[in-house]
Amino acid sequence: MQTLRTLVVDDELGMRLGIQKALSRYKMQLPEVTEEIGFIVEMAESAEEAIEKITTDRPDILLLDYKMPNMSGLDLLERINVQESEMVTIMITAYASLETAVTAIKKGAFDFLAKPFEPNELKKAIKKAAQNLILARQVRKLEQEKHQVRFQFISVLGHELKSPLNAIEGYLNIIHEHISGDDLKAYDGMVDRSIVRIQGMKKMIADLLDLTRIESGQKKREIGACDLRTLTKTAIEGVLPTANARNITIELNADEPVNMLADASEIEIVLNNLITNAVKYNRDSGKVRITLKKEDDLVKIAVSDTGIGMSAEDSAKLFKEFVRIKNDKTRHIDGSGLGLSIVKKIATIYNGDVNVTSQPNVGSTFNVRLRSEENEPTEAV
Amino acid sequence: MNTAKKILLVDDDIDFLAQMQTRLKTLQYEVIMAEGQQEAEKILAETKPDLAILDLMMEQVDGGFALAYHLKQKYPDVPVILCTAVANETGIEFDASTDEERTWIKADVFLPKPVRFEQLVREMERLLQEKA
Numbered sequence: 001m002q003t004l005r006t007l008v009v010d011d012e013l014g015m016r017l018g019i020q021k022a023l024s025r026y027k028m029q030l031p032e033v034t035e036e037i038g039f040i041v042e043m044a045e046s047a048e049e050a051i052e053k054i055t056t057d058r059p060d061i062l063l064l065d066y067k068m069p070n071m072s073g074l075d076l077l078e079r080i081n082v083q084e085s086e087m088v089t090i091m092i093t094a095y096a097s098l099e100t101a102v103t104a105i106k107k108g109a110f111d112f113l114a115k116p117f118e119p120n121e122l123k124k125a126i127k128k129a130a131q132n133l134i135l136a137r138q139v140r141k142l143e144q145e146k147h148q149v150r151f152q153f154i155s156v157l158g159h160e161l162k163s164p165l166n167a168i169e170g171y172l173n174i175i176h177e178h179i180s181g182d183d184l185k186a187y188d189g190m191v192d193r194s195i196v197r198i199q200g201m202k203k204m205i206a207d208l209l210d211l212t213r214i215e216s217g218q219k220k221r222e223i224g225a226c227d228l229r230t231l232t233k234t235a236i237e238g239v240l241p242t243a244n245a246r247n248i249t250i251e252l253n254a255d256e257p258v259n260m261l262a263d264a265s266e267i268e269i270v271l272n273n274l275i276t277n278a279v280k281y282n283r284d285s286g287k288v289r290i291t292l293k294k295e296d297d298l299v300k301i302a303v304s305d306t307g308i309g310m311s312a313e314d315s316a317k318l319f320k321e322f323v324r325i326k327n328d329k330t331r332h333i334d335g336s337g338l339g340l341s342i343v344k345k346i347a348t349i350y351n352g353d354v355n356v357t358s359q360p361n362v363g364s365t366f367n368v369r370l371r372s373e374e375n376e377p378t379e380a381v
Numbered sequence: 382m383n384t385a386k387k388i389l390l391v392d393d394d395i396d397f398l399a400q401m402q403t404r405l406k407t408l409q410y411e412v413i414m415a416e417g418q419q420e421a422e423k424i425l426a427e428t429k430p431d432l433a434i435l436d437l438m439m440e441q442v443d444g445g446f447a448l449a450y451h452l453k454q455k456y457p458d459v460p461v462i463l464c465t466a467v468a469n470e471t472g473i474e475f476d477a478s479t480d481e482e483r484t485w486i487k488a489d490v491f492l493p494k495p496v497r498f499e500q501l502v503r504e505m506e507r508l509l510q511e512k513a
Contacts, residue, residue: 166495167396174400179407186403193396328417331393 047071066093204336437465460508
């Protein structure tokens with residue numbers, strides 16, 4: 001059970017006791033919260049006493065009498081400054097004029113209760129206040145979590161971008177200081193490595209832009225009829241030079257066109273990532289097998305390689321941002337660590353998913369399932 | 382000056398390795414490089430370096446620690462410099478300046494990454510001199 005601390009501030013003892021009696025055994029249920037909610041009631045007989053209690057240990061709900069000797073409820077509200085997610089205030093008053101209500105709410109009160117009231121009216125007001133409080137707290141928690149995730153992302157990104165810059169700066173300094181004397185070949189090697197690191201960085205930035213565009217939903221999607229087989233063939237052509245250089249063969253199993261409604265550029269990103277990976281993480285003279293299938297509204301893409309594979313432990317974290325499996329075998333393979341998280345994001349957009357089965361030193365198979373986008377049929381070709 | 386002291390340099394960052402090697406060579410050091418713990422252990426089985434510079438973060442997160450430990454077991458008199466970006470990434474501060482710390486951290490000096498070359502050379506020269 002979740003307990004909300006309620007402070008009743010009223011100069012009339014009868015009122016304080018009445019409220020305590022009504023609330024101390026009251027339990028409520030909220031749709032968003034699984035736990036039952038109960039109340040602990042504390043009391044203060046003056047605004048001064050209340051301020052002391054609020055400053056030492058803040059209650060969740062404040063039931064505040066408007067008219068009290070010395071300091072009024074409104075003055076109290078002015079003295080304390082709390083956000084809604086920290087404490088909600090219900091004003092109690094016999095002078096239930098619109099004017100006092102407006103003033104109280106302007107000063108931070110959440111609701112209004114007119115004297116005399118029935119226990120049921122009190123419970124209704126309390127329920128509303130509790131609901132508001134708990135929702136506000138949930139929203140704040142979510143925002144904090146989101147903030148945290150973004151902060152983490154940026155800090156990892158910063159590190160990932162700094163590392164190629166450090167490397168390039170290191171080479172430039174050596175060249176600048178002529179550390180290798182007249183050995184021009186040595187300098188050529190340093191320039192080559194710098195170019196490799198710059199290209200890696202450019203690829204990472206391109207991936208990053210893809211990722212943010214997909215996530216923000218700002219990119220205008222152009223849904224139309226796509227033939228996956230044609231798109232796959234184009235993707236294969238793109239990696240063919242790299243594959244040929246290492247004698248890797250690529251096989252496509254799709255006897256007929258595989259049509260779906262999709263944004264072709266998104267599907268291209270998925271195919272390019274999977275096929276490039278299958279070549280990159282393959283062994284020399286290895287094989288890549290791509291299978292396309294359509295089952296009802298589901299399109300299935302399977303990309304298998306005969307490469308280095310990975311442990312179950314590694315495959316579990318593979319689709320997270322900036323995750324790269326680090327071991328002897330992957331050390332000389334460059335990558336942004338973003339490709340597969342992009343694939344996953346796109347699969348999710350298409351109400352689908354992606355998974356991997358893998359065996360170290362045997363190979364990996366990536367399975368992507370996508371559902372055709374629903375769209376008024378454009379002129380399908 | 383230096384009579385071709387053998388320096389073992391272990392790091393999974395091949396650019397860092399290449400740059401350090403280039404710079405150390407001009408100072409007349411002989412540089413033996415390894416890209417990981419295993420490779421380094423193989424070298425250590427046959428060769429005794431005069432000094433070792435190890436990266437803390439290799440494929441096993443604590444690869445540098447394990448390597449430093451094995452190295453000190455086999456060659457207690459070889460000074461070890463551990464380079465690490467750990468403090469940068471996690472906020473954890475390491476040091477090896479007290480005896481108590483040196484009992485569990487088998488390194489003589491910790492250097493934060495990115496390593497400043499002048500500082501590295503200063504530490505190397507100091508450690509090699511102390512040893513001699």
